[in-house]
Amino acid sequence: MSLVQPRNLNGPYGARYDGAIDLGALQARHRTVYPERTRISVDGNVAAAIPFLQWWRSPIVAGFPITPATKWLEYLAAETAGDKTAVQWEGRRVATKRVKLLESEHAAADYMAGVASSCRDLIVGTATSSVGLDHMTESVRSLGASGLGNVVLVNVCRATANYPLCIEGDPSDALAHRDDGFIQVMCRGKQQIYDTLLQLPAVGLHPQVLTPTMPAYYGIKDSHRSGQLWIEPDGAVNAFLEEALALGATRSDPRDQDFLDMGVPGMGGPPGLLDGDTAMGNCVTSAWFQGFKVGQKARIQKALEVLPRVAQLFEAHFGRPGIPFFETHRLDPTPDVALVCMGPDAGTAQQMLPSIEAQTGARVGLVVLRLLSPFPSQALAHALRGVGAVGVVNNAHHSGRGHLALDVVDALAEQGSAPPVESFFCGLGGADVSQATWQLMFKTTLEAARRGRPSRRWHMLHDGLELAEE
Amino acid sequence: MAPTVSIRDRLQRGESIDIRGDGKAGGGLVLAIQTFAVALSQTDLDVQDWPLFSSARKGANVRAYLRVAKGEVQTACLVTHPDVAVLMNEAAGDEVDFAEGTHAATYVVNTPRSPEEVAARYRLGGRVAVIAGDDLGNQFLNRPLGNVALFAALVRVTEAVEPDVARRALAQMLKKRRLPERIIDANLALFDAALERMRWAEVPATPQSDHRPKAFQGYGELPVGAQSSLRTSRRNHTAGYGRPGVKIVFEDAAHRCNGCSLCVVQCPEGIIQFEPDPAKGTLVHGANFDAYCKLCRECIAACPLDLFSEVPVVARPEHAA
Numbered sequence: 001m002s003l004v005q006p007r008n009l010n011g012p013y014g015a016r017y018d019g020a021i022d023l024g025a026l027q028a029r030h031r032t033v034y035p036e037r038t039r040i041s042v043d044g045n046v047a048a049a050i051p052f053l054q055w056w057r058s059p060i061v062a063g064f065p066i067t068p069a070t071k072w073l074e075y076l077a078a079e080t081a082g083d084k085t086a087v088q089w090e091g092r093r094v095a096t097k098r099v100k101l102l103e104s105e106h107a108a109a110d111y112m113a114g115v116a117s118s119c120r121d122l123i124v125g126t127a128t129s130s131v132g133l134d135h136m137t138e139s140v141r142s143l144g145a146s147g148l149g150n151v152v153l154v155n156v157c158r159a160t161a162n163y164p165l166c167i168e169g170d171p172s173d174a175l176a177h178r179d180d181g182f183i184q185v186m187c188r189g190k191q192q193i194y195d196t197l198l199q200l201p202a203v204g205l206h207p208q209v210l211t212p213t214m215p216a217y218y219g220i221k222d223s224h225r226s227g228q229l230w231i232e233p234d235g236a237v238n239a240f241l242e243e244a245l246a247l248g249a250t251r252s253d254p255r256d257q258d259f260l261d262m263g264v265p266g267m268g269g270p271p272g273l274l275d276g277d278t279a280m281g282n283c284v285t286s287a288w289f290q291g292f293k294v295g296q297k298a299r300i301q302k303a304l305e306v307l308p309r310v311a312q313l314f315e316a317h318f319g320r321p322g323i324p325f326f327e328t329h330r331l332d333p334t335p336d337v338a339l340v341c342m343g344p345d346a347g348t349a350q351q352m353l354p355s356i357e358a359q360t361g362a363r364v365g366l367v368v369l370r371l372l373s374p375f376p377s378q379a380l381a382h383a384l385r386g387v388g389a390v391g392v393v394n395n396a397h398h399s400g401r402g403h404l405a406l407d408v409v410d411a412l413a414e415q416g417s418a419p420p421v422e423s424f425f426c427g428l429g430g431a432d433v434s435q436a437t438w439q440l441m442f443k444t445t446l447e448a449a450r451r452g453r454p455s456r457r458w459h460m461l462h463d464g465l466e467l468a469e470e
Numbered sequence: 471m472a473p474t475v476s477i478r479d480r481l482q483r484g485e486s487i488d489i490r491g492d493g494k495a496g497g498g499l500v501l502a503i504q505t506f507a508v509a510l511s512q513t514d515l516d517v518q519d520w521p522l523f524s525s526a527r528k529g530a531n532v533r534a535y536l537r538v539a540k541g542e543v544q545t546a547c548l549v550t551h552p553d554v555a556v557l558m559n560e561a562a563g564d565e566v567d568f569a570e571g572t573h574a575a576t577y578v579v580n581t582p583r584s585p586e587e588v589a590a591r592y593r594l595g596g597r598v599a600v601i602a603g604d605d606l607g608n609q610f611l612n613r614p615l616g617n618v619a620l621f622a623a624l625v626r627v628t629e630a631v632e633p634d635v636a637r638r639a640l641a642q643m644l645k646k647r648r649l650p651e652r653i654i655d656a657n658l659a660l661f662d663a664a665l666e667r668m669r670w671a672e673v674p675a676t677p678q679s680d681h682r683p684k685a686f687q688g689y690g691e692l693p694v695g696a697q698s699s700l701r702t703s704r705r706n707h708t709a710g711y712g713r714p715g716v717k718i719v720f721e722d723a724a725h726r727c728n729g730c731s732l733c734v735v736q737c738p739e740g741i742i743q744f745e746p747d748p749a750k751g752t753l754v755h756g757a758n759f760d761a762y763c764k765l766c767r768e769c770i771a772a773c774p775l776d777l778f779s780e781v782p783v784v785a786r787p788e789h790a791a
Contacts, residue, residue: 041511188546221546225520226504228511347544432548463686 021119029096030056031085032234042229044222045071047190048127048154048215051197053079053097054234055123055241060098060115062108062126067167068219069156072127073099105132109139109153116148116212123201127154129219130173134160137180143212144181145296149204151212152197153182157343158219159397159429168430169219171343172396174372175403181296182214183303184373185323188344190229193217195314198237199323202244202310208302209248216372220430221344232318240317244310300374307371325376326383327368329353334386335365337445340408341393342369345433352435356442364442375407381415384408388449389420391441394458395427401458420448423458436464477554477576477628481515486539487630488549492568493558495530498617501643502558503534505621509631509639510536516543531562538630550683554578554628557592558603558620569594571683574675578623580604580616585671595675599627601668610660611653618657622664633665717783718763718770720756727754732772739764 033053042050049072052058063073079085080097087094102108108126115124128136133155143151159166160173174184183204187193193215200213217223232240304325311322329350331338339349346368356364367383384390390412394402401409405423412418422445427433440461448454460467477487489506493499500521507519515538522533535549551571557563557579569577574596579588580603589598601623603616618640625636640661644654673679729751734742739762747753754777757763769778 041508041517220520225518226507227518227543228516344546347546351544432550434547434550465686465688467688 021122023119023121026059026096027056029087029089030234030238031087031096033079033084034231034234036233037236038231039228040231041226042190043071043224043226044190044193044217045069045127045156045224046075047193047229048072048156048197048217049075049079050194050231051237052076052123052125053085054237055201056238057121057201057241058123058125059096060100060122060124062100062102062111062115062124064102064105064108064126064128064132066105066129066132068158068169068223069127069129069132069154071223072154072156073101077101105135106139109136109143112151112153113139113143113146113148116143116151117146120148120150120205123150123152125152125154127156129156130158130160133173133177137177140177140180140182145292146212147210147299148212149206149210150201151204152201153212153214154197155184155214155216156219156223157216166429167219169221169223169343170395170397170428170430171216171218174214174216175396175398177214178373178403180214181300182212182373183209183300183307183371184214184216185370186342186372187215187217187370188222188342188346188368190222190227191320193222194229194231195318195320196323198232198240199244199310199314202241202247203303203307205245206248206302206306206310209299209306211296211300211303214373218343218430225344236317240314243317244313247306247309247313303371303374304376304379323370325369325371325379327366327370328383329366329368330357330363331365331367331383333363335363336387337362337389337391337442337449338365338367338384338387339391339393339441339445340367340369340380340384340404341395342372342404343395343427345393345395345427348433348435349438352438356439359439360442360446362446364446369404375411377407377411377414380408381411381417384412384419385415385417387419389422389445389454391422391424391445391448393427393433393441394423394425395433397428398425405458420451420453422448422454422456424461425458426461431462434463437461440464440466478630480553481538481540481630484540486537486543486545487553487628488551489536489538489554489556489624490549490552490568490571491534491536491556491558492562492566493532493534494562495532497532497559497562498615498620499532499556499558500534502617502621502624503536503556505617505640505643506624506636507536507538508643509621509625509636510538512635512639513631515540515630518543531565554624556620556624557581558616563592567681568592569681571681572596573680573682576627578620578627580620580623585669585673589671589673589679593679593681595673595679597627597670598673599623599668599670601664603664606660606664606667610656610663618660619664619667622661623668626665626668627670637661713765715782716765716780718757718759718765718767718778718780720754720759720769720778722755722777726775727777728775729753730774732774733757733769733778736768736772738766738768742769 052061061076065073077099080099085097087096100111102111105128112124112126155174157169157171157174159170160176185196187196196215200215203209204211204213307323314322330353349366353364390408392405392408394404396403401423409421424441426437481487491499491503503519507517510517517538519536537543554576555569555572557568560581569592576597577594578599581588581600582602582605585598585600588600601619603619604614606619607613607615625631625633641658644657729747731752733754734744734752741758741762742754743756744752744754
């Protein structure tokens with residue numbers, strides 16, 4: 001008798017081991033946590049944790065605590081410890097949700113790889129931050145290349161492992177991990193965090209994408225700030241996810257089904273994927289490595305097509321906008337200048353736009369980035385077309401003009417558009433970005449538009465003050 | 471003087487209201503502000519609340535913020551010019567200017583003093599409200615806990631939420647914390663009493679009551695103790711972390727210090743004072759205890775000659791402010 005069990009090679013998820021987990025039973029025994037639409041006051045960590053309680057596809061999460069992500073884990077541990085998510089089965093209490101505590105972040109990432117590859121139909125997640133994400137790096141890069149779109153890694157942004165230690169939020173961790181292979185989406189506010197979580201697995205699991213996802217929000221400024229959240233009923237959350245997952249299985253686009261078997265059209269099969277299965281643990285030579293990366297890159301770029309489809313479906317279900325590539329405020333008609341930023345401080349700028357226009361007599365717009373990886377270069381350049389100057393707000397330390405500044409300059413250059421770009425650094429380590437700082441950034445960008453070039457390579461700002469010469 | 475426009479009226483006019491509170495870790499400030507946020511969110515108002523996050527141990531200064539408006543609250547920057555400034559614990563008021571950034575605002579202070587006394591003590595002009603929260607805590611809970619009383623004072627002085635709605639929000643918050651029924655009932659009785667006992671006065675604003683801050687002047691030198699600094703303290707003096715009632719002293723009248731430098735190495739704040747001695751090495755002669763000593767006792771454990779010791783003190787160190 002052969003020791004090798006025959007595999008059932010049916011798409012779109014690659015090799016499947018049907019019956020290993022009884023999905024029907026899992027779905028049937030889901031304990032509804034929110035039967036009705038509910039409005040509650042929560043912080044960002046709880047907003048990011050609730051979907052894992054609501055999805056029947058998420059019976060287990062992995063965790064190792066780190067500030068400021070710890071409450072995500074504590075909340076799920078508390079909610080799953082009691083009877084709220086347990087069922088009675090053959091006279092016994094059986095937990096339908098579990099929190100698996102690991103001995104380190106690295107182990108948590110490895111554990112997710114194990115769960116996610118064991119059953120491609122389950123969603124498995126964790127939350128981490130800063131040095132925790134750094135400690136996962138080895139496994140996270142493997143996950144990013146693995147094709148395991150059912151992994152959701154919540155990144156609670158925190159000034160990362162550079163001296164001095166700071167537990168407050170800046171996105172240097174997210175930006176240091178842009179090339180790990182995850183689809184990264186930045187959120188601000190409780191509702192964006194929750195809504196983003198609801199949508200991302202459908203993007204990551206799309207058979208043309210098959211890429212893990214990393215929703216992110218700023219530590220402290222969003223993780224520890226409470227506000228109101230609309231929670232959708234479990235039934236609606238799961239119905240939306242099923243419909244969104246089916247977007248990749250409709251056969252309306254033949255490439256959806258054929259991708260794993262045939263690879264990217266014109267490129268042959270994606271090397272490294274065994275019948276579409278994960279490449280975790282494979283060692284390849286130079287003969288295959290680059291080819292594998294061709295497939296990996298093609299998959300993550302497909303997110304630019306799939307994300308809007310999932311977002312559209314989300315809006316149809318819940319009446320709120322789905323995940324955009326970026327938010328735009330006062331960009332139509334084309335303003336004199338625009339600032340490009342991300343994270344919670346964008347709210348201050350958004351609220352100030354009318355008063356800035358009144359003060360300066362100029363028209364000013366705001367772009368708040370959401371999709372960080374793959375970076376939506378073409379869409380961004382299109383949105384900024386005709387703007388007299390662009391100011392880019394960087395909240396993370398960078399040795400040059402800033403991560404986002406370089407991305408924006410590249411996006412504009414790619415489209416042959418070259419307005420002056422002012423680069424600003426502020427809010428590093430979670431520092432406050434005051435109204436005076438926003439005023440200075442708008443003013444400096446307006447001057448750049450008049451001058452036709454930026455005044456400096458970059459500006460370091462705090463509370464309306466230039467801190468240092470470049 | 472014209473009475474201060476009520477917070478309720480300003481909210482109805484579409485203004486955004488910023489609230490900031492100062493207190494001591496473990497004193498209930500954050501819970502009071504959180505409960506007020508939950509109460510406000512039962513209305514048509516949008517509200518955000520957040521604490522100033524730090525490695526605050528019991529007794530360290532803490533700060534909490536709340537921003538509320540009729541439309542969606544988008545502004546995310548810190549509250550630097552509060553419309554309502556709250557002082558949960560007067561010891562915290564010794565270390566920070568809880569009214570910083572205000573002028574003719576609304577003030578709520580947990581104190582047995584009168585509104586006029588509080589206005590004079592903290593140079594306040596505007597609507598000054600006081601509540602003897604610790605006394606009420608002792609009366610209803612047998613503990614000097616002023617948080618529920620302070621919450622009641624906020625409800626009454628701002629008039630932004632009806633007392634019965636606020637009372638239900640309080641019950642909900644306490645229930646969520648799985649407190650026994652009798653404790654919840656005692657807190658609700660305390661809430662009712664605090665609504666009655668709160669007093670306020672309209673105090674004329676003067677140039678002396680102007681607490682608007684100076685512009686940011688740059689970071690300057692990184693101070694000793696900055697790694698664990700009291701971020702709300704004026705001078706980053708970490709002595710505020712220490713337990714009250716004791717201090718550490720260095721006594722070496724007989725010049726016994728052997729220059730081993732173990733205390734210098736072990737002190738996490740780097741405050742041991744010494745001089746190089748050609749014969750003995752590092753000769754210790756004291757430490758900057760009053761400003762930076764957190765009472766961690768590392769020096770006591772390290773010294774082989776027992777030259778450091780913990781002694782009782784009656785008052786707080788004068789320089790710990």
